[in-house]
Ligand SMILES: Nc1ncnc2c1ncn2[C@@H]1O[C@H](COP(=O)(O)OP(=O)(O)O)[C@@H](O)[C@H]1O
């Protein structure tokens with residue numbers, strides 16, 4: 029009966045109830061929209077980083093990490109590679125020879141890391157091959173060995189496709205070495221900082237010029253990224269001499285960004301819940317004050333205060349039970365839609381690129397957030413109607429009945 | 433039986449003190465049909481509120497059916513009113529979102545009576561007040577006279593010992609007033625229901641069996657016809 033009266037009571041002032049319902053749903057919608065966009069951004073940043081330069085796991089010689097010595101190549105390369113290639117969770121593995129080099133064209137100079145790679149292997153690990161202007165991933169070339177540079181570097185060096193580039197560095201024997209390459213294609217990832225300092229050449233070309241016959245880095249991507257830590261532990265167990273790191277260890281800033289995001293989201297949720305609470309307190313207070321006489325009558329004829337209290341509480345629960353699903357369904361549909369079609373922010377593309385983001389964002393939301401929001405909305409609405417409900421209990425029936 | 437002895441009520445309205453009741457002794461027995469009359473401001477509402485346990489006297493004691501209601505806690509008092517006293521108000525005060533039937537049923541639900549009894553009694557009471565064809569109407573779909581008849585049916589639903597009505601006919605036209613009085617008198621005579629009501633309408637006073645006149649918070653006269 030109390031349910032019934034409470035439910036009917038909320039439709040007495042339809043305009044007010046709908047205003048509150050819409051306000052609550054919009055609050056939920058806004059909150060989930062922000063959280064899903066932020067999650068989408070963060071996921072994208074993480075995936076971009078993994079797919080362009082971090083990969084899931086990297087193997088280095090312990091000394092290489094300390095001194096970046098040209099000769100600190102991975103000692104057990106063959107064994108490691110065959111172990112990784114046999115592993116069922118391996119998606120791709122690429123070996124790289126990385127040499128810091130001075131790079132120059134007729135139009136400019138710069139410092140760059142030359143990555144000597146095997147294009148077919150690298151394709152399995154990073155997506156540089158997909159970021160090319162012409163799709164020539166060190167494949168077609170004439171006499172001079174091919175090199176890939178980024179758009180950013182190309183601008184700096186005043187280079188384009190077919191420009192000849194000279195790279196100089198110290199070789200394995202401490203002598204100065206020079207390689208002359210021809211730009212065969214230009215890439216551009218979503219991370220301009222990375223782009224500026226990386227160039228790609230064929231592994232065998234770089235080995236020949238530098239006389240370093242080995243590699244400094246093995247990068248691995250996995251089929252199931254949840255298994256990263258487990259894979260890493262297996263590798264460490266088999267090859268304790270090597271330095272083996274997962275993406276979290278290589279690029280801890282990706283994880284910090286997540287933590288930061290969590291904090292921002294919590295603040296956002298608190299703000300939304302506060303707005304919701306004010307809305308409900310206000311509405312229910314009005315509903316109580318408007319119905320003083322009726323509530324006084326109910327107490328007079330024998331409805332005890334506990335029931336009066338719960339009647340008011342149920343009214344606001346009903347409001348949030350209508351508003352909650354409305355907001356959640358709307359958010360779900362919007363997130364599904366934009367999650368597949370993406371939100372196009374190309375007008376801000378440059379700014380986004382400088383922090384490793386692309387201009388189309390795909391919002392995504394963990395199912396837990398829907399549950400969290402539902403629980404928060406219902407509990408906030410219950411908490412915030414307590415004050416108005418207590419107000420109703422303080423009514424003196426004899427007094428309220430006197431008022432016309 | 434209601435016994436009120438030496439009832440004083442002083443309202444402290446800011447700095448002004450209003451002595452609404454100044455020493456009232458009154459006894460109301462089962463089966464009475466009693467009018468409390470007096471000019472506006474004489475203390476009728478205050479007296480009915482105190483006698484019905486809606487308000488507490490500044491001095492004096494009220495015993496209803498052998499219970500000293502001053503000794504009940506707030507919640508016990510609400511329960512006591514639910515089970516012992518029926519109220520009818522000047523402005524009907526039905527629950528606006530419920531139908532006539534649901535309004536009558538309401539107190540029985542609070543009393544946790546079973547469905548069969550509720551239905552039977554609701555039908556019987558709405559018939560007794562002549563509203564058997566209006567059971568599914570909401571208050572705002574009924575006339576004032578009809579609403580007040582629903583209010584009488586509601587007051588009786590909880591099987592109270594007494595029905596207290598503060599100016600029940602003040603908002604009604606003369607035809608509805610006569611009609612409501614007919615119904616109340618018949619219930620009083622056929623079912624031995626006790627009615628205590630305040631009024632200053634002479635046509636209502638004429639039909640009362642006992643008339644208590646109050647003035648300035650005191651009983652001026654008390655005659656049983
Ligand atoms: N809550 C109150 N505060 C102050 N004075 C009141 C209050 N209620 C009633 N009074 C005063 O008490 C007196 C008796 O009022 P009431 O019992 O309503 O009389 P009646 O019902 O006969 O018109 C009046 O003078 C009225 O102004």
Ligand SMILES: [Mg+2]
Pocket residue numbers: 476477478598599
């Ligand atoms: Mg009065």
